[in-house]
Amino acid sequence: MLKHKYITIFCISILVILSFLSFYSEVKWWIFLLLFIFWLGLTSWGSFDIRLGYFIKTYCNNPEKERKIAISFDDGPHEMTEKVLDVLQKHHVKATFFCIGSQIEKHPEMFQRIIQEGHVVGNHTFTHTKSFGFLSTQKVVEEISRTNRIIERLSGKKVLFFRPPFGVTNPNVSKAISVTKHKVIGWNIRSLDTVIEDETKILERVKNKVVPGGIILLHDTSLKTVNVLEQLLLFLQSENYDVITIDKLLKIPAYED
Numbered sequence: 001m002l003k004h005k006y007i008t009i010f011c012i013s014i015l016v017i018l019s020f021l022s023f024y025s026e027v028k029w030w031i032f033l034l035l036f037i038f039w040l041g042l043t044s045w046g047s048f049d050i051r052l053g054y055f056i057k058t059y060c061n062n063p064e065k066e067r068k069i070a071i072s073f074d075d076g077p078h079e080m081t082e083k084v085l086d087v088l089q090k091h092h093v094k095a096t097f098f099c100i101g102s103q104i105e106k107h108p109e110m111f112q113r114i115i116q117e118g119h120v121v122g123n124h125t126f127t128h129t130k131s132f133g134f135l136s137t138q139k140v141v142e143e144i145s146r147t148n149r150i151i152e153r154l155s156g157k158k159v160l161f162f163r164p165p166f167g168v169t170n171p172n173v174s175k176a177i178s179v180t181k182h183k184v185i186g187w188n189i190r191s192l193d194t195v196i197e198d199e200t201k202i203l204e205r206v207k208n209k210v211v212p213g214g215i216i217l218l219h220d221t222s223l224k225t226v227n228v229l230e231q232l233l234l235f236l237q238s239e240n241y242d243v244i245t246i247d248k249l250l251k252i253p254a255y256e257d
């Protein structure tokens with residue numbers, strides 16, 4: 001939580017200086033308000049944009065600029081994961097799946113297939129609750145640990161990658177990660193495939209954002225993403241991209257030994 005800490009120290013220092021000055025001359029009240037808005041604005045922005053690494057170190061790409069790229073799928077395993085796996089198999093591509101613990105319990109056979117076909121898995125909490133940003137440190141630890149135990153039981157693997165739901169980070173998530181010792185994995189190419197309805201628009205959006213060393217965020221939860229994936233793989237092939245898993249892209253281990 002480096003950046004957040006420095007910004008907070010900076011704002012408190014300004015506050016102390018302003019308070020000190022106010023003993024000698026009038027300091028307008030709106031200057032204090034402006035300072036608070038500045039702090040609050042940066043804190044909110046830092047919570048929602050995982051690429052900033054505002055509260056915690058996040059891995060969102062490999063800056064080395066080799067023509068390598070990783071595709072990640074969030075929120076499965078799901079009925080649609082089977083079709084995603086078929087497309088990946090057809091193109092001989094390995095991807096990274098950030099799985100929700102409760103979804104693994106619903107589709108254990110699909111989870112096993114992800115592992116058997118050589119893809120990498122990461123932790124995406126147990127419930128993927130919409131109120132993730134408001135959970136206590138203890139609750140975040142529980143969400144992560146529960147899913148880690150399920151994955152270990154089904155695959156024997158101790159997962160080191162964690163992706164927070166909605167890419168939300170804050171001081172509690174940061175504290176939880178220091179307990180569970182996971183690496184926080186983000187993305188730098190967001191498809192918005194859960195928001196945009198038009199497949200062509202999703203594909204064009206991703207194509208325009210493709211960069212060497214990038215991590216693409218997709219969701220294995222809809223048919224439109226399956227169709228986009230097929231086209232995207234053909235595009236990446238034509239652009240001579242090597243599509244690899246996140247551990248290989250970032251050169252960090254996905255599992256504990």
Ligand SMILES: [Zn+2]
Nearest residue numbers: 074075165166
């Ligand atoms: Zn998610």
